[in-house]
Amino acid sequence: xTRARVGVLISGRGSNLQALIDACARPDFPAEIVxxxxxxxxxxxxxxxxxxxxxxxxxxxxxxxxxxxFDTAMDELLRQADVRFVCLAGFMRVLSAxxxxxxxxxxxxxxxxxxxxxxxxxxxxxxxxxGVRISGCTVHFVVSELDSGPIIAQAAVPVxxxxxxxxxxxxxxxxxxxxxxxxxxxxxxxxxxxxxxxxRFANGNAQGQLFSPALQ
Numbered sequence: 483x484t485r486a487r488v489g490v491l492i493s494g495r496g497s498n499l500q501a502l503i504d505a506c507a508r509p510d511f512p513a514e515i516v517x518x519x520x521x522x523x524x525x526x527x528x529x530x531x532x533x534x535x536x537x538x539x540x541x542x543x544x545x546x547x548x549x550x551x552f553d554t555a556m557d558e559l560l561r562q563a564d565v566r567f568v569c570l571a572g573f574m575r576v577l578s579a580x581x582x583x584x585x586x587x588x589x590x591x592x593x594x595x596x597x598x599x600x601x602x603x604x605x606x607x608x609x610x611x612x613g614v615r616i617s618g619c620t621v622h623f624v625v626s627e628l629d630s631g632p633i634i635a636q637a638a639v640p641v642x643x644x645x646x647x648x649x650x651x652x653x654x655x656x657x658x659x660x661x662x663x664x665x666x667x668x669x670x671x672x673x674x675x676x677x678x679x680x681x682r683f684a685n686g687n688a689q690g691q692l693f694s695p696a697l698q
Contacts, residue, residue, distance in 0.1 A: 483510075483512065485511070485512055485513055485514045485670070486512060486513040486514070486566045486567055486669070486670035487513075487514060487516045487563065487564055487565050487566050487567075488502070488506075488513050488514065488515045488516065488517075488565060488566065488567045488568070488569060488666070488670070489515070489516065489517040489518070489519065489559075489560045489563060489565035489567070489568045489569070490502060490515055490517070490518045490519070490531075490568075490569045490570075490571050491518075491519050491520075491521075491556070491568065491569070491570050491571065491573040492518060492519070492520045492525065492527040492528075492571050492572055492573055493520060493521055493522050493525065493527075493572055493573050493574040493575070494522065494525050494526065494527060494572050494574070495525065495526040495527055495572070496518075496525065496526055496527020496528075496530045496531070496571065496572065497572070497655065497659065498571040498572060498592060498658055498659065498662050499515075499518065499527050499530055499531065499571045499572075500530050500659075501658070501659035501660070501662055501663055502515060502569060502571065502662060502663055502666060503515060503530065503531070503534045503536070504663075505663030505666065505667070507534075511663075511667065511670075512667060512670035512671045513567070513666055513667070513669075513670035515531075515534075515536050516536070516537065516563050516564070516565060517536070517537055517538075517539070517559065517560060517563040517565055518531040518536050518537070518538045518539070519538075519539045519540075519541060519556055519559060519560070520538070520539070520540050520541075521540075521541055521542060521543045521552075521573070521574075521575055522540075522542070523540045523542060524540075527571070527572070528540065537563070539559055541555050541556055541559070543575060549575075549576070549577075549578050550578045550580060550581075552575075553577060553578045553580065553581035554581075556581070557581060557584065566588060566670075567588045567589075567590065567666070567669055567670065568585055568588060568589045568590070569590055569591075569662070569666065570589070570590065570591040570592070570624065571592065571662070573591075576628065577589075577624065579626045582624055582625060582626050583626070585624075586623075586676065587623065587675065587676035589623065589624040590621055590622065590623055590624060590634065590665065590666070590669065591621070591622060591624050591629075591631075592619060592620070592621050592658055592661065592662050592665075593605075593619065593620050593621075593622065593629050594606065594617075594619050594651070594654045594655075594658065595609065595617060595618065595619065595620065596616070596617060596618040596619075596620060596636055596638065597620040597622060597629055597630075597633060597636075598629075598630070599614075600612075600617075601628060601629035601630070602628060602629060606647040606650045606651045606654070607647050609641060609650065610641070610645060610646075610647065610650065614641060615640065615641050616638050616639070616640060616641060617638070617639055617640075617641050617650065617654060618636055618637050618638040618639050618654065618657060619636065619637055619639075619654055619657050619658045619661055620633055620635070620636045621633075621634045621635045621636075621661055621662055621665035622634055623676050623681065632676060632679065632680050632681040633681060634665045634668060634669070634674050634681050635661055635664060635665040635668065635674075636661070637657040637658075637660065637661045638657075639653050639654050639656075639657050640653075668683075672684070
């Protein structure tokens with residue numbers, strides 16, 4: 483089996499990176515992580531990759547005079563590693579339009595809400611303030627507009643009475659760790675792809691996959 487080569491961009495602890503590393507360790511998983519890039523030095527995510535013997539790189543965005551030059555440096559590393567898909571896993575930088583366009587259909591992100599609701603930052607506080615009873619997470623293709631790309635997969639989690647931002651975030655993160663590998667598997671196996679601005683699946687469906695809160 484030829485496995486799809488994946489690069490992961492991180493900025494911090496790398497818990498979603500770890501979920502992808504664990505999935506890629508399965509002999510039947512159709513992807514392998516060949517490159518991890520962080521824009522912040524000495525973060526836990528780099529240590530996680532190191533323990534898995536995955537090549538790592540630190541490219542400090544503060545060393546570049548523009549967003550475009552920083553993105554160009556990342557792009558060069560990803561292409562040197564012959565990467566097919568790029569996964570954003572807690573990568574806290576807005577990418578330039580040129581970078582996004584150059585990886586169109588191969589660049590994905592996970593967001594801690596059921597998009598298109600609650601795009602952007604401070605998601606869990608806004609969810610609690612809104613009074614909704616169901617939240618969740620979404621894996622989507624990245625486009626230039628923030629958190630607006632076609633949806634690949636979603637998982638729902640309940641918002642419980644007495645939830646704080648911390649408890650809701652923790653519950654959502656459990657779902658993220660299951661959802662991201664499932665979505666990457668869909669992409670790497672060719673079951674899901676970006677076509678004419680929409681996510682298309684092997685069965686012809688043009689809607690994102692919805693998983694239960696337990697993702698079973």
